[in-house]
Amino acid sequence: MADTTEGTEAADRLESALTGRIDPGTLDEIAGLARLVPRAEIARLVHTSTPLQSAMLFRVLTKEEALDVFEDLPPAYQAELIGNLREPEVADIVEGLDPDDRAELFGELPASVASRLMKGLTPDERSMTSAVLGYPKSAIGRYMSPEVLGIHEDWTAAQAMEVVRARIDGPETVYLLPVVGPGRVLRGVVSLRNLLAADEDTIIADMVRDSLSTHALTDREEASREFLSHRLIAMPVTDQEERLVGILTMDDVLDIVDEEDAEDLARGSGTEPLDRSYLSSTIIRLVKSRIVWLLVLAVSAILTVQVLEVYEDRLDQVVVLALFIPLLTGTGGNTGNQAATTVTRALAVGEVRVRDLGRVIWRELRVGAVLGSVLGTLGFIIAGLVYGWAIGLVIGLTLLSVCMMAATVGGLMPIIAKKVGADPAVFSNPFISTFCDATGLIIYFTIATTVLGLS
Template sequence: MAENTQVSTPADQLEALLEGPLNAHSLDEIAHLAESTPRPELTRVIGAVPPVRAAVLFRALRKDTSLAVFEALPPGYQAELIRTLRGPEIAAIIEELDPDDRAEVFGELPASLAKKLMLGLDPDEREMTATVLGYPKEAIGRYMSPEVLSLRNDWDARTALESVRARIDEPETVYLLPVVGPGKVLEGVVSLRSLLAADPDLPLSALTREATSVHALTDREEAAREFLSHRLIAMPVTDEEDRLLGILTMDDVLDIMDEEDAEDAARSGGAEPLDRSYLSSSILRIVRSRIVWLLVLAVSAILTVQVLEVFESKLDQVVILALFIPLLTGTGGNTGNQAATTVTRALAVGEVRVRDLGKVIWRELRVGLVLGSVLGSLGFVVAGLVYGWPIGTVMGLTLLSICVMAACVGGLMPIVAKKVGADPAVFSNPFISTFCDATGLILYFTIATVVLGLH
C-alpha cells in the first residue's frame, strides 16, 4: 500500500521558518520562499504569527506585495505591525493607503505615533485623512473615501468624460459618478457605462438618475445593510445639507459586514471578538475576550441556584422532579435563543423596527404556543408512561409554559437592546439562557406544587 505523503507548500515552509530560530540562512530562505508564495497565503502566514516574526517576513516582500498584504490584514494587526516595523518602509505603505483605510489604522495606534505618521503625509493626503478621522468610529463617514470624482450638473457628456479621463487615477472608483450642483450639493449619479454610450453633446442632466445616498453620521452597519439591499457598487456620502463628502465602495461595505458578523457571532457565544487571527493572539488576549462574559454569566447563574434553594423542600417530597431540570432549562434556553437570533437578524436587515415590538411579541407568543404544544404533548406521553400521569401532566404543562415564556423573552430582548442603544447580539444566547433557566424553574415548581399538591 502506498504511503500517504503530505506536500509542504511554500506557505507552510515560511510559517515553519518564522516559528523557529532566525539566522542569516533562514532569513535568506524566507526571502526566497516569499517570492513564490501567493499573496493570500502570505497574508494568512503574516496574520498567524506574532507581529515581531511577521515583521521579518514583511521586510522580505516587494513593495507592491507588501502593500497588498498589509491592506488585507485586520486593522488591529496592522497597528501591531506598524509599532513593530516603524522606519521608512512602513511610512511608504501608509502613504499609499486610501484615506479611509489609513484612518482605520490610525484609530488603532497610540495618539503620538498616529500624529507622527500623519505629519509625514503629503498635505492633501493629510487633509483627507483628518476629515475621515473626524467622524465617530461607528459612523459611516469613518469608512468613506473622500477621494471622489464628481461631475457638475451643467456639463455635457463630452466635458464629463474629459474630466473622468483627466482624473482617472485619483478616486477609489469611477463606475458610479456623483453629479453635483452649486455648493457641491448632490443632484444624483450617473454610471460610467451610460456616460460612455451617450452622445457627446447630450446634457449630463439627461443622464443623471436619483442617487441612493447616506448621511456621514449614519451607523456603519445600517449604512452597509442599505448599500447591500439596493445592490449598489458605490454610494455617495453626504452631510446634513446634502453636500457631497465622499463615496462608499463595495470593499468598504464587505469589511464592515465581516467585522459586524464576527462581533455578533462572538458576543452571541459570550465572548468579545478578537482583533487578529486566533493563532497570532496571545493567551492573555484570548482570556480577556472571554473572561468578562464568564464572570457575568457566573454571577447571573446564581439566580438559578437560589431558585433551586427556594424549592428545595419540593424536591425532597418528589425527588423524581430533579431528573427533568436539565431538560427544561435546556428547552427554555434553546427556544429563547432561536427567537432572539431570528429577531436580531430581522432587526439588522430592516425587516423589524423598534415600533414593531407588539407585533413581534404577538407572533412569538403564537410560535411558542405551537412549539410548546408539540413538546408538551410529547413530554406528557413519555413522562406519563414511565413515571405516572401526574408527573406527565407536570411535564406537559411546564414545557408548554416554558416555550411560550422563552419565545416571548427571546423576541423582546433584541428590540429592547436596540431601543436603549445596546448591541442586540449581547442580549442573545448568554443572557437569555440564564434568564430562561431561572424563570423556567419557577414555572416548573409552581406547576408541580399545584398539580401534585405539594406544600
C-alpha cells in the same frame, strides 16, 4: 498540480522558518521561500503569525506586495505590525493606503505615532485623511473614501468624460459618478455605462437619476446593511447640508459587515471579539476575551440556585422532579436563543424595527405555543408512560409554558436593546439563557405544586 504542490511545500517550510530561531541565514531562507509561495498564502501567514514574525516576512516582499497584504489585515493588527517595521517601510505602506484605510490604522496607533506619520504625508493625502478622522468611529463617514469624482449637472457628456479620463487613477471608483450642483450639493448619480453611451452634447442634468445616499454621521452598520439590501456598487455620502463629501464602496461595506457579524457572533456566544487571528492571539488575549462574560454569567446563575433553594421542599416530596430540570431549562434556553437570533438578524437587515415590538411579541408567542404543544405532547406521553400520568402532565404543561415564555422573551430582548441604544447581541444568548433558566424553574415548580397537590 506540480506547481501547487511545490507552493504548498514552500509555504510549510516558510512557516517553519518563521517560527524557528532567526539569524541572518534564516532571513535569506525566508526571502527565497517567499518567492515560491503564492501571495494569498503569504497573506495568511502574515495574519496568523506574531507581529515580529510578520515584520520579518514583510521585509522580503516588494513594496506592492507588502501593501496588498497590509490592506487585508485588521487595523489593530496593522498597528502592532507597524511597531516592528523600520521607519522607511512604514512611510511607504502608509502613503500607499487609501485615506479611509489610513484613518482606521491611525485610530489604532498611539497619538504620537499617528501624528508623526501624518506629517510624512503629502498635503492632499493629509487633508483627505484628516477629513475622515474627523468623524466618530461609529459613523459611516469614518469608512468612506473622500476620493470621489463628482461631475457637475451643467456639464455635457463630453466634458464629463474628459474629466473622468484625466482623473481615472485617483477616485475609489468611477463606475458610479455622483452628480453635483452649486456648492457640491448632491443631485443624483450617473453610471459610467450611461455616460459612455450618451451623445457628446447631452447635458448631465438630463441623464441624472435619483440614488440612495447616506449622511456621513449615519451609523456604519445601518448604512452598510442598507447598501447591501439595495445591492449597490457604490453609494454617495453627504454632510447635513446634502453636500457630497465621499463615496462608500462594496469593499468598505463588506469589511464593516464582516466585523459586525463577527462581533455579534462572539457576544452572542458569551465572548468578546478578537481583533486579530486566533493563532496569532496570545493566551492572555484569549482569556481576556472570555473571562468577563464567564464572571457575569456565573454571578447571574446564582439566581437559578436561589430558585432551587426556594423550592427545595417540593423536591424532597417528589424527588423525580429533579430528573427533568436539565430538560426544561435546556429547552427554555434553546427556544429563547432561537427567537433572539432570528429577531437580532431581522433587526440588522432592517426587516424589523423598534415600532414592531407588539407584532414581534404576538408572533413569537404563537410560535412558542406551537413549539410547546409539540414538545409538551411528547413530554407528556414519554414521562407519563415511565413515571405516571400526573408527572407526565406536569412535564407537558411546563414545556408548553416554558416555550411560550422563552420565545416571547427571546424576541423581546433584542428590540429593547435596540431601543435603549445597546447592542442586541449582548442581550442575546447568554442573558436569555440565564433568565429562562430561572423563570422556567418557577413555572415548573408552580405547575408541579398545583397538579400534584404539594405544599
